[in-house]
């Protein structure tokens with residue numbers, strides 16, 4: 513079977529996700545050239561050095577030269593990026609993205625791109641890590657990982673299929689969801705855990721004996737707070753973009769914490785164990801599946 517070729521691919525935002533995608537596309541041999549658009553010169557140089565991109569361009573040149581543009585900037589940067597691209601976007605060029613939230617990015621695309629919104633097929637790779645920047649890039653980051661595509665009514669079946677194959681070419685397992693389903697689900701299973709991890713870290717470092725506590729940590733604390741080292745800019749943007757779903761999940765979580773607090777205050781060992789047993793079984797089942 514002949515390999516697909518996605519031609520000239522521009523990656524806007526060549527950080528962990530963008531640079532990993534550049535490396536993966538080149539390793540898969542499915543592109544003619546990868547161009548990078550960035551905000552920081554030193555990060556672009558790093559992306560060039562590791563071979564994630566073949567050259568650096570500005571957004572206008574990326575829009576003019578590319579067959580496919582992949583937006584890998586923090587979600588609050590998407591609107592301005594669409595606006596800069598739109599006047600120069602050829603009708604053959606498709607856009608996809610890696611943003612962690614979908615409702616806000618889709619709204620920005622529709623408002624800014626207008627009729628050209630049909631050229632944008634929204635996506636979200638469920639792969640990443642707490643490190644950021646091109647220096648953290650990995651060629652196999654997407655291998656065996658889900659990519660959620662949230663197609664627009666305006667997208668043609670051919671364009672959706674092309675973007676599906678594009679993400680599959682870097683080893684991803686593509687699933688389709690509506691943007692509403694996507695934002696509700698990831699508020700619970702991605703956004704909430706990151707907020708809780710940041711909150712635990714903040715709580716410990718705000719205590720008077722923080723240094724003493726931190727000098728005694730074990731694996732449990734390290735596991736729970738691994739993702740508190742994530743990019744503050746990226747997670748600020750996600751919190752603001754998906755606030756409705758996140759607040760709903762936070763309220764549900766706080767109610768359970770309040771319940772647990774009462775069980776502990778009441779010395780209700782049986783109640784505590786029942787709650788822990790249910791959660792523990794569900795977590796073990798996850799590893800078994």
Ligand SMILES: NC(=O)c1ccc[n+]([C@@H]2O[C@H](COP(=O)([O-])OP(=O)(O)OC[C@H]3O[C@@H](n4cnc5c(N)ncnc54)[C@H](O)[C@@H]3O)[C@@H](O)[C@H]2O)c1
Pocket residue numbers: 524525526527528529530549550551552555584585586587589593610611612613636637638639640641642643644645646743746
């Ligand atoms: N890190 C993860 O685990 C993860 C996973 C899936 C999706 N995402 C999403 O992917 C996107 C990128 O995340 P990341 O982890 O690669 O972050 P990152 O901080 O590693 O990379 C983002 C890059 O975008 C650049 N940038 C910012 N604004 C820009 C602009 N206006 N124009 C050009 N470049 C700009 C930054 O300089 C940086 O190099 C975000 O939308 C994030 O929500 C992240």
Ligand SMILES: O=C(O)C(=O)C[C@]1(C(=O)O)C=C[C@@H](O)C=C1
Pocket residue numbers: 611612637638639640641642701702703739
């Ligand atoms: O691997 C990690 O550390 C991640 O946090 C990746 C992770 C997540 O699973 O929540 C983070 C943000 C995303 O948008 C998608 C994936």
